[in-house]
Amino acid sequence: MKELMKHTLLLFGILFSMNFSFAQQDSNFSQYMFNQQIMNPAYAGARGLTSFTSIIRSQWSGIDGAPQTQTLSFNMPITSKKLGFGLSVLNDKIGPISTTSFDIDLAYHLRLNRKNHQLSIGLKAGAFSYLLDSDKISTFTSVDSSFEPDLDRKLIPNIGFGLYYYTQNFYLGFAVPKLIESKSFGIERHAYFLGGGLFNINKNFMLKPSLLYKQTKSIAAFDASILGIVNELFWVGIQVRDVVDTTSFNLANNLGTTALFGLSLGERFSVGYSYGIPSSMTNKGFNTSTHELMLRYDLSARVKGYLRSPRFF
Numbered sequence: 001m002k003e004l005m006k007h008t009l010l011l012f013g014i015l016f017s018m019n020f021s022f023a024q025q026d027s028n029f030s031q032y033m034f035n036q037q038i039m040n041p042a043y044a045g046a047r048g049l050t051s052f053t054s055i056i057r058s059q060w061s062g063i064d065g066a067p068q069t070q071t072l073s074f075n076m077p078i079t080s081k082k083l084g085f086g087l088s089v090l091n092d093k094i095g096p097i098s099t100t101s102f103d104i105d106l107a108y109h110l111r112l113n114r115k116n117h118q119l120s121i122g123l124k125a126g127a128f129s130y131l132l133d134s135d136k137i138s139t140f141t142s143v144d145s146s147f148e149p150d151l152d153r154k155l156i157p158n159i160g161f162g163l164y165y166y167t168q169n170f171y172l173g174f175a176v177p178k179l180i181e182s183k184s185f186g187i188e189r190h191a192y193f194l195g196g197g198l199f200n201i202n203k204n205f206m207l208k209p210s211l212l213y214k215q216t217k218s219i220a221a222f223d224a225s226i227l228g229i230v231n232e233l234f235w236v237g238i239q240v241r242d243v244v245d246t247t248s249f250n251l252a253n254n255l256g257t258t259a260l261f262g263l264s265l266g267e268r269f270s271v272g273y274s275y276g277i278p279s280s281m282t283n284k285g286f287n288t289s290t291h292e293l294m295l296r297y298d299l300s301a302r303v304k305g306y307l308r309s310p311r312f313f
Contacts, residue, residue: 026178026190026214027069027092029055030239030258030274031294033210033225033313037073037086039192040175041105042122042164045077045084047313050299057292059276068093075105082109084120100129101158103177117167124160124177128187129153156182170197171313191215198312204231208312220244227260229312235262239274262294270296 029035035053036043053073060066075086086105092098103126110119131153162175173194181188196210205228212223222244227237239258262272276290 027057027067027071027090028223029057029069029071030223030225030260030276030290030292031055031272032194032212032223033196033208033227034270034272034294034296035071035073036164036173036194037075037088037105038071038090039177040122040162040164040173040194041086041103041124041160041177042107042120042162042173042175043084044075044086044105044107044122045109046107046118046120046164046166046171047075048077050074050076051296052299053294053296055292055294057290059290066094077109082111083107084109084122096132098131100131102126102129103158103160107162107164115167118165120164120166122162122164122175124158124162126158128156128158128178130156156180156187166313169199171195188216196313205229206232206312208235208237225258225260227262227312232312233264235272235312236260258290268298268300270294272296 027038029038032039035055037053051074055069055071057069058066059068069090069092071088071090073086073088075084077084084105084107086107088101088103088105090101090103092100103124105122105124107120107122110121111117112119157180158177159179160175160177161179162173162177164173165171171194173192175192175194176189177192178187178189191214193213193215194211196208199207199209201207208227208229210223210225210227214221220243221241223239223241225237225239227235229235237260239260241256241258257277258274259277260272260274262270264270272294274290274292274294276292
């Protein structure tokens with residue numbers, strides 16, 4: 001326990017000691033706990049098997065130009081070298097703006113003790129494609145410098161890094177997936193802190209709490225969720241998220257609530273679904289919902305027993 005607390009405090013210290021700017025362009029996923037590779041390159045290879053994961057998200061259903069996001073990730077361990085390798089692609093469309101990122105992830109996994117506690121260090125490298133469909137935009141003036149032709153399409157390089165501390169039933173992660181900023185395209189650094197665990201209540205039921213904390217210079221956002229897993233076959237849970245103004249430490253009164261469901265189909269395939277409850281049902285706001293589908297396929301079957309199973313991380 002003392003060792004665990006030491007690593008936890010270390011990661012928090014790194015998180016709050018760094019200076020980050022705030023931006024909203026990074027994609028959000030309710031089922032991030034099943035695809036941490038998108039944010040943290042150190043996750044590549046941590047599950048100990050080769051797998052593909054895809055998440056398809058439709059936000060604010062019913063509103064023209066609402067965010068539409070798709071992502072596909074692949075990662076595998078290279079056990080002889082204590083390495084993890086991964087590839088990921090993410091496509092995001094909001095109104096007239098479309099962005100696509102391609103990334104290669106490489107992680108080195110270091111065993112810390114005989115209890116199989118491990119720390120991995122990951123690097124992310126890739127490119128970020130930006131496309132603005134100016135034909136969908138009407139301006140008050142015939143020439144608006146905000147929509148110059150040279151800003152319509154751009155390919156921007158990217159590098160990032162991450163840390164991932166994990167055991168058989170607990171994990172902590174810290175990552176900055178985009179280190180290169182661009183004021184012209186509103187690309188600013190985001191820092192992510194992730195934590196979660198898997199707790200055996202009895203032989204048929206487990207609890208899986210998860211936390212995602214996103215920090216920038218003036219604003220932080222957090223997602224907290226808990227899943228109940230029955231017979232290692234299906235799960236159901238709830239998630240809440242909000243934004244915090246770190247200059248005054250006040251909540252932004254923008255609480256969101258999401259219901260999560262999932263099912264394991266055989267030994268290799270899992271499917272999950274999340275439903276973002278319309279904000280008007282919990283607080284004043286637009287009566288819109290968000291839908292998200294998660295698909296995961298493992299190339300090798302899992303090992304029986306939850307402590308040895310990588311399925312739920």
